[in-house]
Amino acid sequence: MIGKKKGFSDMIYFDNSATTKPYPEVVDSFVKVSNDFFGNPSSIHRLGVEAESLLAQARKQMSELLQVNPSEVYFTSGGTESNNLAIKGTALMYRNRGKHIITSAVEHASVREAYQQLKELGFRITVIPVDAEGRVSVTEIEDAICHDTILVSIMHVNNEVGTIQPIEEIGNMIKGYSKILFHVDFVQGIGKVALNIQKHHIDLCSISAHKFHGLKGTGVLVVREGVQISPLFSGGNQEWKLRSGTENVAGAVSMAKALRLTLQRYETKLRQISEIQGYLLKELKLLEDVVIHTPNSGRAPHIINFSVKGFRGEVFVHALEEKGLIVSTTSACSSKKKAVSHTILAMNVSKDVAESAIRLSLSYENTLEEANKAISIIKTTVTELREVMH
Amino acid sequence: MNYDRILIRYGEISTKGRNRTKFVEKLKRSAKRALTEFPNIIIETTRDRMYILLNGENGEGIIEKLKILPGIQSFSPVIKTSLELEEVKEAALQLFLNKYQVGDTFKISTRRANKEYPLDTGQLNYALGSHILQNVPDLKVDVKNPTIDVQVEVRTEAVYLSIETIMGAGGMPIGSSGKAMLMLSGGIDSPVAGYMAMKRGVEIEAVHFFSPPFTSERSKQKVVELAEKLSLLNGGYFTLHIVPFTAIQQLIQKQIPENYTMTATRRMMLRITDEIRRKFEGLAIVTGESLGQVASQTLESMLAINDVTSTPILRPLITMDKSEIIDIAKRIDTHHISIQPYEDCCTVFVPAAPKTKPKLEKVQYYESFVDFEQLIQEAVDKVETIQIKPDTHIKGQVFGELF
Incomplete structure (x- = not known):
């Protein structure tokens, strides 16, 4: 029998575009x-x-x-x-x-x-x-x-x-x-x-x-x-x-x-998920050396993609996971192959920056408290990684 | 701005002088039944028109249901405004923009039932048309063949605007012509026959012959699904009588020479249907027969089979080709159900060479050796009568919480 993973309940799952937890x-x-x-x-x-x-x-x-x-x-x-x-x-x-x-x-x-x-x-x-x-x-x-x-x-x-x-x-x-x-x-x-x-x-x-x-x-x-x-x-x-x-x-x-069930939540929780996205984007923009890949308008309410220049996406993902924040580099199907995001390259972003891309993806189950926590985890991780890498 | 009501133009009701009020009442009732899932609507009737006030209900859903409801010539989603010109202009523009795509042309067609209105038809056309032209770049008027025709009806109490006229099913409201029993087999033809009769205002109940274990639960379910489709046309309910037919079919197989079993079977079915008709106070029997289509539908067969009753038998499809029948079956959404390949009571005991020209005296002679009377009475007594709603075959099982 597989036991419940350590810290499962504290985990913040922001990788819902890879897959969601079944209801x-x-x-x-x-x-x-x-x-x-x-x-x-x-x-x-x-x-x-x-x-x-x-x-x-x-x-x-x-x-x-x-x-x-x-x-x-x-x-x-x-x-x-x-x-x-x-x-x-x-x-x-x-x-x-x-x-x-x-x-x-x-x-x-x-x-x-x-x-x-x-x-x-x-x-x-x-x-x-x-x-x-x-x-x-x-x-x-x-x-x-x-x-x-x-x-x-x-x-x-x-x-x-x-x-x-x-x-x-x-x-x-x-x-x-x-x-x-x-x-x-x-x-x-x-x-x-x-x-x-x-x-x-x-x-x-x-x-x-x-x-x-x-x-x-x-x-x-x-x-x-x-x-x-x-x-x-x-x-x-x-x-x-x-x-x-x-x-x-x-x-x-x-x-x-x-x-x-999902479309019911669409009716009631669309505003909430958009607010969380807005909050995350606003906070991420304040960080140093950040490039936001998700467009300002005409975007879905649940995806946030950004790069912190100088950090390889893979390293960043693992560092965040250690603190309980689950995110991904590119799409789940490509992320294991160390491939750089096709989409971001196609958007004419340099390969360096594309290699640093991180995707946060939300579901209606995520809350603003989780987003708060996620931002503080990202901030700490950026600071720590900077110390190691400089 | 969205339309807030639907204007309905009556079908042949309008020609029925003295009975008009009764017909309008029937149409109102069947519309009400067909639209039970939209509880907030209000139906208003006048001599020439019926209005469905949406009251926030889903207009598109209502339109789909109205398209197949017998007794409606055509209908239009409309907006009601006051007589104030500015308000009419704005409504016309919003309505227009709902449908407009680049490249479309338009015209305004005003009808002024209210002769007191300060602007005449031409002035109104001009005022509304120029308002739209000012607000939509590169738009052209085309009075002969416009893509969008904005129809404006000025009445004393209000102005009504619409941009589309949707054709109804025509015919007469259900129930205005009395009740009949439809012999429903599960094939393509009988549901179409039922629909055609319903269109002429006949209230239909169906009779189906069930012969387990020769015919399966699945073939019965198929008939339930067909009845569900008819229930949609009937305004959300439909009565289905299921006749246990095994004993009679077995007796026929045993006692009647093989090439006459088909003829005798049809005669028994008709006798039973007629008994059920009597019991439930119907006035006629409806079948899906089409002349010459199969052995039982030649004139000789009809003569030999029809002999058991003097009740009127309506055969709406009698002169239609199979391809025409299939077209209608597709339109009323029964075709895909009918073509599922399950045995029914008509296909299971088909003799290798059924008589296409049976003789009445012969079938009477063969039947005279057997006492069918008691079995027929038993079959009628054991009829299972089901009230069908649009999703009976699904609700019959307790699946609720799974979805």
């Missing part, structure tokens, strides 16, 4: 469904019918919360799968129509690497650069459109610095091009920054439950009515043939619950 109610649902409704939704006996009925209700609830139709909700194993399915599924389906795809320079690895693979298969990828705030320009995207463009894929909220991309404007622009699908990676934005999938003409939209206090291994790809893409898995033709594999009923139910 206890969400875990309860998962356990209960796994125990009591373990049937395979495809089975024809009663246990199967019950499981299928639960899955249908999970789909209905997800669709209501996302403001789409139930038949537009496809359950997947998470953000990475949803992104891969959206991108490669479109490429496979329409490879005879065109081989050109447009994306941004600040996408998540699961999007970036999917394009790398497609490039090797003969697709042309246009990567749209970003400005100093990490934002793409709608005009540049439109200028990049060719006669054989089949897909534009732009994330909603950047996972590293929190910039909100102009999804509404891009959607309105792409609406005029009937042959181009529009994919949005909504993984960081959901529950924090509203996005109207229908109104903004989004054809494909990825979400992942563990970013909103659900469980790992559960996610959704929204595929708008009438949009057809190719499946990536062959098998039992579950999820209307788009995603084979026995459905994760317990996962789907718990995700629906997690999203409901």
Whole structure:
């Protein structure tokens, strides 16, 4: 048995963009469904019918919360799968129509690497650069459109610095091009920054439950009515043939619950999280040699990215952790590889400064007291590290 | 500024002279039922129009429900303002900006029911149009084919503004034509037939034949889901009668020559449905038959089957092609449920070569050796009647706390 880690309760967890702690109610649902409704939704006996009925209700609830139709909700194993399915599924389906795809320079690895693979298969990828705030320009995207463009894929909220991309404007622009699908990676934005999938003409939209206090291994790809893409898995033709594999009923139910609870908090706690972010930004700006990478406006309320010049991010993260403050360098997926933040480099920040980047990411569970403490920990750590390094 | 009410234009009600008040009342009642999840709305009716005052409720949700409600010709979300010109101008601009996208053109269409109003139609069009033009750069007027048509109705008590007219389902309010029993199998056609009858004002209850273990719990659930969709069209409730049919089907298989089992089965179903109709005081039976579609839907079959009753049988789909029926099934959102591949009472005992031209005398002769009367009575007595609401199949199980 794994014991409770020392100091767990005093820990300040500011790495919610890497993953969030599942709500206890969400875990309860998962356990209960796994125990009591373990049937395979495809089975024809009663246990199967019950499981299928639960899955249908999970789909209905997800669709209501996302403001789409139930038949537009496809359950997947998470953000990475949803992104891969959206991108490669479109490429496979329409490879005879065109081989050109447009994306941004600040996408998540699961999007970036999917394009790398497609490039090797003969697709042309246009990567749209970003400005100093990490934002793409709608005009540049439109200028990049060719006669054989089949897909534009732009994330909603950047996972590293929190910039909100102009999804509404891009959607309105792409609406005029009937042959181009529009994919949005909504993984960081959901529950924090509203996005109207229908109104903004989004054809494909990825979400992942563990970013909103659900469980790992559960996610959704929204595929708008009438949009057809190719499946990536062959098998039992579950999820209307788009995603084979026995459905994760317990996962789907718990995700629906997690999203409901998160959106409730969005209603009541958005102001609180924005205030915490504002406070952290204000305090960090007062420090010497600090560069703030998170933009002043058009940003999500839960991400704060900054560099203290001269400190390697990795060293800083470990020093903070010793004092009970959990943060990260770049996105969790890249931070182990010692890679420098793609997003921050794309924002034309020097490599030195980018290597010092630190991301604090909040959830609705964080408090202003924690932020107070975090600032004092950061201040002490900066002072201590300066002494060592000079 | 957001719209605060929805103006509803009646369908064929407007042509029904003496019964008009009754029809308007029926429409008001079915609108009320369809909109129970919006408790704060207030419904006002006048001779020509019905108004739904939103009172803070979600307009988009209400619009979705109104689109399929029988008895509505068209409707428009509207803003009500005072007769004060400045207020009308500002409302027109805000309403316009809600929908405006770069490149759009517009026009103002004023109707002046209030002849006392100081400005005439042309002056009003000019005043409102120039106010919008002054506030939106590069905007052009197009009186012939505008992208946005700002409609302004000046009445004595107030001015109403709207920018869109949404088509309703047409037809007549539910219940204005009496009650009928729909034979609901689970296939594509019968829910569509039910909907078509409902559109003509018929109040529908459904009869479904259930033959366990030959048909599964799942096929029954499929019918419940179909009934849920019909309940949405019916204003949030729907009655479903489930008939235990196993014993009769087994007896037919045993006693009737194979190529006549289908004909005899349909005759028994019709007899039972007619009994249920009598019990629940219906006036007709509705089926999803489409001429020549399958063996039981040839004219010869209909003659042999229809023989068991003189009750009117309404067949709204009789002259429709399958593709037309599928289009409607998709529109009322039943198609994806109907195509789930579960056995139902019609598919499970299909003989290899059913008679497409059965003879009435022959089926009567074969049936004469068996006493079905008692079994029919038993089946009618054991009917399970369920009140369906839009989410019955989910609520039937206690899943609540899991979500």
